[in-house]
Amino acid sequence: MADDSMTKVPQTPDFDFYPVTETIRSAKTDGHVLTLQWSDGLTSRYHAIWLRMNACDPETFNPDTREITRSPLDLPAQVSITQVSVRSDGAIGLRFLPEDHDARFDPGWLRLHDYSNGGRRDDAAVEKVLWTTTECAEPPTFDGADIMKDDAMFTAFLTAVASHGLARLRGAPADPDFAERFASRIGVIRDSNFGRIWNVRVEPGAGSNAYTALELAPHVDLATREYQPGLQILHCVENTTQGGRAMMIDGFRVAEDLRLEAPEAFRLLTTVPWHMSNRAADSDYRWNSPAIVLDQAGQIAEIRSIYFLRGPLNVPFDLVEDLYAADRLLHAKLLDPRYRMLFGYLPGDLMLFDNRRILHGREAFDAAEGRRWLRGCYLEREELESALRMAARRARARAAAGT
Numbered sequence: 001m002a003d004d005s006m007t008k009v010p011q012t013p014d015f016d017f018y019p020v021t022e023t024i025r026s027a028k029t030d031g032h033v034l035t036l037q038w039s040d041g042l043t044s045r046y047h048a049i050w051l052r053m054n055a056c057d058p059e060t061f062n063p064d065t066r067e068i069t070r071s072p073l074d075l076p077a078q079v080s081i082t083q084v085s086v087r088s089d090g091a092i093g094l095r096f097l098p099e100d101h102d103a104r105f106d107p108g109w110l111r112l113h114d115y116s117n118g119g120r121r122d123d124a125a126v127e128k129v130l131w132t133t134t135e136c137a138e139p140p141t142f143d144g145a146d147i148m149k150d151d152a153m154f155t156a157f158l159t160a161v162a163s164h165g166l167a168r169l170r171g172a173p174a175d176p177d178f179a180e181r182f183a184s185r186i187g188v189i190r191d192s193n194f195g196r197i198w199n200v201r202v203e204p205g206a207g208s209n210a211y212t213a214l215e216l217a218p219h220v221d222l223a224t225r226e227y228q229p230g231l232q233i234l235h236c237v238e239n240t241t242q243g244g245r246a247m248m249i250d251g252f253r254v255a256e257d258l259r260l261e262a263p264e265a266f267r268l269l270t271t272v273p274w275h276m277s278n279r280a281a282d283s284d285y286r287w288n289s290p291a292i293v294l295d296q297a298g299q300i301a302e303i304r305s306i307y308f309l310r311g312p313l314n315v316p317f318d319l320v321e322d323l324y325a326a327d328r329l330l331h332a333k334l335l336d337p338r339y340r341m342l343f344g345y346l347p348g349d350l351m352l353f354d355n356r357r358i359l360h361g362r363e364a365f366d367a368a369e370g371r372r373w374l375r376g377c378y379l380e381r382e383e384l385e386s387a388l389r390m391a392a393r394r395a396r397a398r399a400a401a402g403t
């Protein structure tokens, strides 16, 4: 059930909260641009067309759904501001021409969306901390006993996943349903042909090396899919074996080091697609992607490295030998102990990690020695990001309420 304070929002084009930390000292316009001078000395500028497009009056906006009801073509191509007023409640009142349309703007909302001074920072934009085992020998670890009811610790745990790519709960319940309960606290679980929640344990007639006692080379899961799961949970229900240590590698750290040390190999690995194909008798998932995916700014966005699910390479003839040579450099780095975080699972341990950044694997173990049972599932990165934004929104709601 929604917190009552969350429903008492000012009129803004969303359901967020905008505590007013600075008041407006002056507001003026030349018709084309609104200029606000704030009490802390900052000057903010907004185009008339931007303000008109973001007006949240009932003629432009559905106040119940907070969705825009006018298409860009419903509004005039040329918009100007003819009147400006700072109202007693601190809001800015504007009249737009040629419609003679009045709208009111929340000052806190205007301040936070001031695109003339760098724009709004995304609440989910946590700075990434790339690591080797020198800086990060163990996963950032949180107390699993209270995580389901401690909001501050839950947010800190998710923030660690966003920054380091992984975090561990220790001392969480070891019951088989905990992975699902905890995942559902974050967001929607992503189903796949391996099941919504799956077991990692030795199983007769295993359809994957994951379900044996064999070593698993570092990899990411479901790289054969168009949209590779963003997050993975592994929760230890039982472990009485001595071996089988988990291995986790910061693929972004490896890729950034490769970018510096071997720029031509990095270029090939970020531009030439591998063909990846699953090995199932009853499904046929395939995808083509470079092993390292860059975003439009050239930043590393995801790792798609899983050599045991590669199909035949299908690239221009002249690239084959150079691409295999570049791939050897990447895999040599994945063997380097300084990138390999190794740790054992205790019953009740839960790992949440970014499946498009962190490569995971395990050492072999002796199945005759004991049982090793993990339960796992996938979510998308956007579930974590939504949860972080909601935590920030709740903090703003408390600030707006003066608590």
Ligand SMILES: [Fe+2]
Pocket (backbone or CB within 6 Å): 210, 219, 220, 221, 360
């Ligand atoms: Fe895996």
